Amino acid sequence: MRHGKKVNHLGRQASHRKAMLSNMACSLIEHKRINTTVAKAKALRGFVEPLITKSKTDSTHSRRVVFSKLKNKYAVTELFREVAPKVANREGGYTRIIRTGYRQGDNAEMCMIELVDFNEIYGGDATKKTTRRSRRGGKGGAQAAESTKDTAAKATTAAAAKAADAKKEEE
Secondary structure, rough: OOOOOOOOOOOOOOOOOOHHHHHHHHHHHHHEEEEEEHHHHHHHHHHHHHHHHOOOOOOOHHHHHHHHHHHHHHHHHHHHHHHHHOOOOOOOOOOOOOEEEEOEEEEEEEEEEHHHHHOOOOOOOOOOOOOOOOOOOOOOHHHHHHHHHHHHHHHHHHHHHHHHHHHHOOO
16 A cells, blocks of 8 residues: 555656656756646756756755756756756745646646746736726827817818818719
């Protein structure tokens, strides 16, 4: 029985599982988001978040510890140069799992796992500028009323000119 065992084995041997999580973590660090199944994403989250926390302190020891897990020097360099400075003030929760539906072939639940600070859509600093206008004629109301009056006056002048032209043609 597997009471109290918290590791999802993902139907793989230990060496295969470690290699798969290492490769998925390298892909996540390189591309900032990947599509996978929900079970793998949850296992990956538990694998990659301690590595990101370790990358906040840029020392030889932490680089060697991270490299022993990832086994990819380009991913380690990317993690320490680009990812770590962006997540320096965050205290955890570096990844986000967004469910995207079910896979066609085997109906497995799919999701997208991404690094939180690298998403432009959900960015915290991107605030939308809103304009507020009052219907009672506040800031822009007087100017809008004048422009409406000018437009109406031009329209009546144009209509009068057309009427005068029409009379001349009849005579």
